[in-house]
Amino acid sequence: MKSRGAATLLAPAVIALTIFVVLPLLWVVRTSFNETVDGAYMVSAFTFDNYTRFLGSSWYLINTLWFSIRVAIVTTLISVLLGYPVALYIAQTRGLQRSILVTMVLSPLLIGLVTLVYGWIVIFRGGGLLNSLMIALQVYDEPVRYMWDLKGVIILLVYIGMPYIVLSLLDSIERLNPSFVEAARNVGANRWTAFWRITFPLTLPGLYAGLVIVFTLNFSAFAVPLMVGANDTQMIGLVIYREALLNNDLPFASSLSVIMIAANATILMGMAFVFGKLILNRLEVKR
């Protein structure tokens, strides 16, 4: 009787998610083996052509898959470098200052991407603020191309990734017992040593959580390269978007999605392995 009540309540959400999340994902896998014939929309088949078309082409492998991995790694690392000190500082604040800082960090997540991109374009475009300023200060004399270029993609991805890093780190810094650091300082460790031996290792789990989120987001990004990218920023998410919506090649787009998820999972597993080792090493008591 009791569990029937739960089942009735859960039914709408579970049915909706099964039909509109689980089934479509399975359908993507199935579609990736279909054939596209010129003129016809798509033909039901069982072929690996879509996979070999991507995996067999060194152009795709280098300019799309490997390129996306590199961009995702670089942008994730920059987000960490920028986000870590911010999280450390926010953890020390309280009251109004703290809630203002947290709200500011989170605002890019709630303000839409297009809106943010608009602001960045004002700053970074050819005759934009940054170029005018740099030329006025005589740092360089020709406008630098930031937007519609790899630089723009990196700036934007760092921008929308950083809030997640700060949030995950803030969580684990707050969980940190401050008396550990006190103790280290009391036995004579300087601030730097205390940070590397105590704070940093204990925040590795939070760092890991942030890295997983941001790497996955950036690796699969398509809106950012679509809005501010160029011909040479063919990230895999963008290629999926283009093949599906512009070329109407659903089987190829589907196989790219499967490849993307597989690559992402592999990299995350590698990261889990490295972090597992790192955490164990760092936490070991070294006399």
Next chain:
Amino acid sequence: MRTPFMRSPDVGTLALRLFTYVAMAFLFFPIVITLMVSVNPREFILPPTGFTLEWFHAAWTSDTFVRAMGVSLSLGLTASVIANTLAFLAVLAMVRYDFKGKAFINLLIMSPLLIPTTIFSLALYVFFARLGFGAGIPALIIGHSIHVLPFAVRILTASMQNFDTSLEEAARNVGAGPLRTMVSITLPVIKTGLVSSFVLCFVLSWNDFPISVFLAPPGWTPLPVELFSYIKFQYDAVGAALASSLILISAVAMVVIDRMAGLRRVMQR
């Protein structure tokens, strides 16, 4: 709370503070710039030399944009209603009942958050194409509802967990039926949770670009997609006014959510 790794404000703390402020400037710069351009009488010449609502007027009287606002508004409201209804029922079951496979159900409910949006949008696109509908209003509404569902579940779970069930028992004891109890006890008690969940779902849908660009049918374009196609072809302060309208609505929503549910807890992945 004691400072985690520093004792009193010294060089290290000051450096950290400076760094944070620079990073905040980085985060806030595009937002401030957009707002400034949108009220500046001389297009794109900064700093602003005056104040004008001319660009806002142009944006809000443009047929294309008014239409897109209507689309975004109805899309956001519909998606929030659907997501919150599903979430409310599911959360009721998750909080009040113990059953086998709870962890699995929880994973299923949170799954839209774990799947990259690119994949989720493509999957719905391919699925609806297969069903013969293609991108269309139903696909778009479903995409948005599912996308915001985990956020609704998270907020509602938090407010249901604090719920004192003896209130409901008291109502039942004095003869109220299940529906009456729900309407006059349960819903009013979790009102703040419901409101902030609704606002969050709405604002996420209102600002969404990736799902809409995959699933919006021609002729029913939400505002962010419309803004994107606008700035692709022309670049003027009307675009800034439109972007600022989106920012202002998001800002109001952020204040409401922060007051009622705590922004940080809500946005954590």
